[in-house]
Amino acid sequence: MSHSNTVESFTLAPGFRTAAVACGLKPSGNLDLALVAADGPCSAAGVFTTNRVKAAPVLYDQAALAENAVGIRAVLTNAGNANACTGEEGIANTRRMAELTAYALRCQPEDVLILSTGVIGRQLPMDKVTQGIAEVTSKVADTAPLQAARAIMTTDTKPKLSTRQFESNGQTVTISGFCKGAAMIHPNMATMLAIITTDAIVEPDMLQAALRAAVGRSFNRISVDGDMSTNDTVLLLASGVSGVTLDSQTLPPFTEALTDMCTDLAKQIVADGEGATKMIEITVTGAQSEAQAHMVADSIARSPLVKTAIHGGDPNWGRILCAAGYSGAPLDQERLRLSFGDEAQRLLAVERGMPTDYDLARAEALFQGNPVLIQLDLGLGDFDATVWTCDLSKEYVDLNALYTT
Amino acid sequence: MSHSNTVESFTLAPGFRTAAVACGLKPSGNLDLALVAADGPCSAAGVFTTNRVKAAPVLYDQAALAENAVGIRAVLTNAGNANACTGEEGIANTRRMAELTAYALRCQPEDVLILSTGVIGRQLPMDKVTQGIAEVTSKVADTAPLQAARAIMTTDTKPKLSTRQFESNGQTVTISGFCKGAAMIHPNMATMLAIITTDAIVEPDMLQAALRAAVGRSFNRISVDGDMSTNDTVLLLASGVSGVTLDSQTLPPFTEALTDMCTDLAKQIVADGEGATKMIEITVTGAQSEAQAHMVADSIARSPLVKTAIHGGDPNWGRILCAAGYSGAPLDQERLRLSFGDEAQRLLAVERGMPTDYDLARAEALFQGNPVLIQLDLGLGDFDATVWTCDLSKEYVDLNALYTT
Numbered sequence: 001m002s003h004s005n006t007v008e009s010f011t012l013a014p015g016f017r018t019a020a021v022a023c024g025l026k027p028s029g030n031l032d033l034a035l036v037a038a039d040g041p042c043s044a045a046g047v048f049t050t051n052r053v054k055a056a057p058v059l060y061d062q063a064a065l066a067e068n069a070v071g072i073r074a075v076l077t078n079a080g081n082a083n084a085c086t087g088e089e090g091i092a093n094t095r096r097m098a099e100l101t102a103y104a105l106r107c108q109p110e111d112v113l114i115l116s117t118g119v120i121g122r123q124l125p126m127d128k129v130t131q132g133i134a135e136v137t138s139k140v141a142d143t144a145p146l147q148a149a150r151a152i153m154t155t156d157t158k159p160k161l162s163t164r165q166f167e168s169n170g171q172t173v174t175i176s177g178f179c180k181g182a183a184m185i186h187p188n189m190a191t192m193l194a195i196i197t198t199d200a201i202v203e204p205d206m207l208q209a210a211l212r213a214a215v216g217r218s219f220n221r222i223s224v225d226g227d228m229s230t231n232d233t234v235l236l237l238a239s240g241v242s243g244v245t246l247d248s249q250t251l252p253p254f255t256e257a258l259t260d261m262c263t264d265l266a267k268q269i270v271a272d273g274e275g276a277t278k279m280i281e282i283t284v285t286g287a288q289s290e291a292q293a294h295m296v297a298d299s300i301a302r303s304p305l306v307k308t309a310i311h312g313g314d315p316n317w318g319r320i321l322c323a324a325g326y327s328g329a330p331l332d333q334e335r336l337r338l339s340f341g342d343e344a345q346r347l348l349a350v351e352r353g354m355p356t357d358y359d360l361a362r363a364e365a366l367f368q369g370n371p372v373l374i375q376l377d378l379g380l381g382d383f384d385a386t387v388w389t390c391d392l393s394k395e396y397v398d399l400n401a402l403y404t405t
Numbered sequence: 406m407s408h409s410n411t412v413e414s415f416t417l418a419p420g421f422r423t424a425a426v427a428c429g430l431k432p433s434g435n436l437d438l439a440l441v442a443a444d445g446p447c448s449a450a451g452v453f454t455t456n457r458v459k460a461a462p463v464l465y466d467q468a469a470l471a472e473n474a475v476g477i478r479a480v481l482t483n484a485g486n487a488n489a490c491t492g493e494e495g496i497a498n499t500r501r502m503a504e505l506t507a508y509a510l511r512c513q514p515e516d517v518l519i520l521s522t523g524v525i526g527r528q529l530p531m532d533k534v535t536q537g538i539a540e541v542t543s544k545v546a547d548t549a550p551l552q553a554a555r556a557i558m559t560t561d562t563k564p565k566l567s568t569r570q571f572e573s574n575g576q577t578v579t580i581s582g583f584c585k586g587a588a589m590i591h592p593n594m595a596t597m598l599a600i601i602t603t604d605a606i607v608e609p610d611m612l613q614a615a616l617r618a619a620v621g622r623s624f625n626r627i628s629v630d631g632d633m634s635t636n637d638t639v640l641l642l643a644s645g646v647s648g649v650t651l652d653s654q655t656l657p658p659f660t661e662a663l664t665d666m667c668t669d670l671a672k673q674i675v676a677d678g679e680g681a682t683k684m685i686e687i688t689v690t691g692a693q694s695e696a697q698a699h700m701v702a703d704s705i706a707r708s709p710l711v712k713t714a715i716h717g718g719d720p721n722w723g724r725i726l727c728a729a730g731y732s733g734a735p736l737d738q739e740r741l742r743l744s745f746g747d748e749a750q751r752l753l754a755v756e757r758g759m760p761t762d763y764d765l766a767r768a769e770a771l772f773q774g775n776p777v778l779i780q781l782d783l784g785l786g787d788f789d790a791t792v793w794t795c796d797l798s799k800e801y802v803d804l805n806a807l808y809t810t
Contacts, residue, residue: 120723318525
């Protein structure tokens with residue numbers, strides 16, 4: 001498995017092209033409409049927000065994939081407006097976006113998936129969107145998605161792209177994607193959009209299984225503020241142009257490469273978390289199940305007290321144990337073992353639930369660094385889970401106090 | 406039912422005295438040790454943190470109440486050190502505090518309850534505590550708990566006291582208490598201590614039932630940052646000196662007055678939340694059960710995106726619906742009805758899940774005021790719940806980035 005993250009040279013998997021335009025949805029005038037178009041029909045899979053308030057494009061895409069998971073031709077994404085809480089007019093506008101795109105690309109509306117991100121509760125200005133679709137469909141030719149990755153950004157400060165390749169019987173399969181997301185990020189992918197392409201030949205059911213497994217250990221393991229959005233979606237399209245057909249033998253390495261790529265994208269989201277100054281990696285081991293390990297790690301990752309302490313470079317480990325204690329997972333405080341830092345310079349701070357005689361200056365140095373690595377062993381079993389989050393800063397408050405106005 | 410909240414004139418229920426000293430646990434040199442002593446043995450009840458990491462005094466008090474719920478004589482509280490994650494030495498120190506207090510008050514160690522609040526993971530400096538207990542027990546005489554309420558404060562900016570009285574067959578029963586808490590406040594009473602006194606005669610089982618009901622609708626309905634501490638405790642002691650015995654007839658008005666007093670204390674905690682500039686009251690109606698109404702209200706109250714928007718005076722209602730959507734409770738987005746403000750000037754912002762043609766300037770005025778009142782009707786049933794929280798400000802980050810060091 002090889003990988004490259006050079007943003008400029010980055011390309012989608014063979015069989016896909018891209019374009020991006022500014023159609024006036026962002027007040028800044030920046031790029032806000034992105035198209036990924038396939039040269040032919042693709043197998044497709046999607047994982048969607050579990051929020052019970054779902055945006056119009058989420059409802060639309062779920063229906064489209066249920067009926068047409070072998071013939072997807074394009075994904076159109078707009079930023080600046082989430083098309084959520086917009087009722088029937090919102091649904092009609094999503095359908096209209098698919099129709100306009102399909103007309104220009106000479107395919108059927110049900111071959112087009114739609115993604116939206118931005119402010120909730122406002123109708124899309126369809127005159128601008130209509131004009132934008134005419135432009136973006138006429139420009140689609142590029143294979144480098146950097147502009148598309150920029151177009152889907154909201155409060156992100158940088159585009160997020162990743163690619164992986166693996167060999168199957170001497171042939172190369174590429175998996176390549178881009179995503180956005182900087183707040184409302186939490187397990188179940190809040191305000192997170194990702195568009196992933198591959199040139200493998202994959203049955204839709206197999207593609208869906210691989211995507212679900214990959215998302216479960218990547219995008220669903222990150223947290224910025226614990227909020228979950230109405231729009232989160234990860235789409236995976238397979239062009240098949242590599243000629244490599246995935247089967248039960250080759251699905252595991254494909255899923256592994258996909259998980260690795262999704263984890264790379266997920267960590268880019270956390271590193272770009274709103275107001276974030278550092279990344280935090282929390283690994284919980286010794287749990288009775290992976291779900292319980294995840295519960296504990298997630299509870300620590302969500303704690304504002306832990307996140308502000310790390311922002312201040314303060315090794316206030318009591319807050320970590322406290323957050324572990326209220327996760328809901330079984331815990332025996334006399335078995336807890338907490339350490340910081342990477343393997344080379346690990347510092348054991350708590351053993352059997354009590355502080356060791358550790359070097360406070362070393363602990364402070366580890367908490368003032370970036371990333372901050374935390375390991376908590378529960379001493380109850382053999383399962384583990386890792387989550388990634390970021391610190392909570394005053395800039396987060398600034399960014400979110402006046403977002404709509 | 407009458408009530409008075411004048412801090413200076415405030416007294417405990419008849420049958421209780423109080424004292425407070427500074428013994429050096431707070432670096433500031435402020436009062437940090439508080440004693441509430443009863444003139445005779447009391448019925449007692451307690452509600453404790455559900456965190457699986459429990460401080461030594463929580464474990465001690467739970468055991469004491471299980472064995473001796475009719476003979477409690479005193480509650481000793483220290484601030485500045487939580488005595489949590491302190492192992493057997495911590496347990497021994499709690500027991501020693503009870504022994505020293507009992508010796509001075511001429512009762513048994515099992516008649517004394519202990520509360521601690523402050524930093525986690527450090528052993529108590531028992532030389533200072535021993536000296537402090539000698540002083541505080543020699544001073545106990547006052548019935549005005551203002552100094553005791555100050556002594557138990559950590560990051561609180563003001564003491565919190567409340568009292569209620571009700572008549573039973575021409576006789577007056579008093580319920581009077583004080584509490585502390587400014588962060589880590591969340592359902593199940595994180596980092597919250599409350600000591601409540603009454604002069605009613607009450608069987609321990611009845612007292613426990615009344616306290617559990619009152620806490621369930623007051624302290625467990627507030628949230629500052631979603632964190633839950635290792636030490637949270639609400640204690641209720643009944644001296645019996647009013648001569649009024651509570652029975653199945655008089656328990657309901659007692660529980661009502663107790664709930665009302667606890668709600669007053671709980672709202673004082675939220676109003677003094679770390680860095681808080683305003684209080685937020687969230688009422689969810691039309692739920693299929695009270696538990697589901699509470700889940701939705703709590704999810705909104707915990708959302709950093711909602712709390713920062715309100716801090717900025719921004720009526721970003723999409724974040725409210727979004728947080729409702731991921732609460733886990735059943736929801737039909739097309740039935741949602743959202744309004745702001747009090748009954749006199751209620752503004753309907755969302756109907757059937759979509760924005761109304763509301764007056765944005767009025768919505769902004771409501772979000773820039775204090776308190777901010779939010780009502781969400783789910784349109785699914787007849788149950789409701791109200792929670793209280795505060796906004797999220799940059800001062801919260803400042804306060805928590807450097808608490809231990």
